[in-house]
Amino acid sequence: MAVAVLIPTVLRKHTAGKDQVAAQGASVREILRDLETQFRGFTQNLYAEDGDLKPFINIYVNEEDIRFLQDLDTPVQSNDTVTILPAIAGG
């Protein structure tokens, strides 16, 4: 099952500059695993030492932050969009 993944600027060096790619998988974790297979090194710096996503990276399934869903185990379906974005602050 293929879903669309939106790639932020900082990760486009792995995707030959592409800002959107297709990936296979039934969960965010599987999608990331597929991205690593397609683009070696893609996930190299995404994870903290404890295996969790680094706090500086946010991943959304459609519009929702996966930290409010099931984190890396959040399920994805073929018409979903996965968005990877840097975390920024504000006020």
Next chain:
Amino acid sequence: MAEDLKCRECGKAYSAQPAAMCEECFGPLEFNVDYSQLAGILTREKIAQRAKNMWRYRELLPITNVPAPGASIGFTPLVVANNLAKHWGVQELYIKNDAVNFPSLSFKDRVVSVAIAKAIDFGFKVVGCASTGNLANAVAAQAAACRLKTCILIPSDLEPAKITGTLIYGANLIAVTGNYDEVNRLCTQIAERYQWGFVNVNLRPYYAEGSKTYGFEILEQLGWKTPQHIIVPMAGGSLITKIQKAVQEFQKLGLIEQSPCRIYGAQAEGCAPIVNMVKQGLDRLRPVKPNTIAKSLAIGNPADGIYAARVMRQSGGTGESATDDEIVAGIRLLATTEGIFTETAGGVMIAAAEKLIRSGKIPPDESIVLSITGNGLKTQDAITGSVKITATIKPTFQDFQRTYEQGGEAWQ
């Protein structure tokens, strides 16, 4: 001064550029220059001779040119708060009052002036931000004065005064039907696509340094001394980290003595991810869905949260939160004791300070600084239900006399 961005996580150095994230490890970039060569050169006397604005510390800021419209920002009053001190039974209490900062009545004028100076250096023609209100006001005002175009994004349910206080400057204001974290996500996506200067996205490392001047001023106005306790409201968590940085830089330069300064962070109970992290001893911040009248602090996934928590832990401070009722009571307490009308964020900070003092976490005989960062005229909606007119009368003396003499408890 050489310009230098450095990753807070892996230490990789970058030249001056509009970027906020490390390409290697995705950690946040920080403007980080070792100012130690200024020791003995940037002296108390030299600073004291300069005009009373935030640029008196210009060597410690990442700027080359100050845009003329921003020249009067900063050096707001440090008020000796004797009435409130008496109310709480403490001996030495001060209020750093950025409710009267120029031009848009919040501490955000400081950060925006640095960001806009950099936006001009980098050649941006459009500046923008994602904002909970005060930042929108500050960007709109200063962009207008610098003849820059704007793209400002806010949650659509913001207080009307903060919306009007942005639109009046001719800003392009986009109201987004979502909470701040959703506005923030959208803003990040826009910043990825369009080459604009977003003050809290790609200009963030520079922007954040402007907050240090709030801390520098406290230290100078106290007579080149560190207070023993500082209480700070937290939204994204940036200000509290920069107050600590201000103390450390003044210590390194020999402008103040090394002495302990405990730093406390305040959040609304309906959006307290950083306070929760500190109180529960967590390593990781758990984002929340905000639900509070303190809209300017309603950031559920604060990007600087882990660093803010570290400041509280390292300095010996802690975090404290306040309910909506306590926030309103805090706003009224400050107004009725000290004659200072602050916004909801200030009410959060006052309520948190009261709890820290009453519980004995802050001892009554040590010096305390309260951080007021915004103006109450912008968030009047929060308190209108809790105050009322003493009496409405006909324009006759008899009516007044009767009202006064029979007034009883209505007269405070």
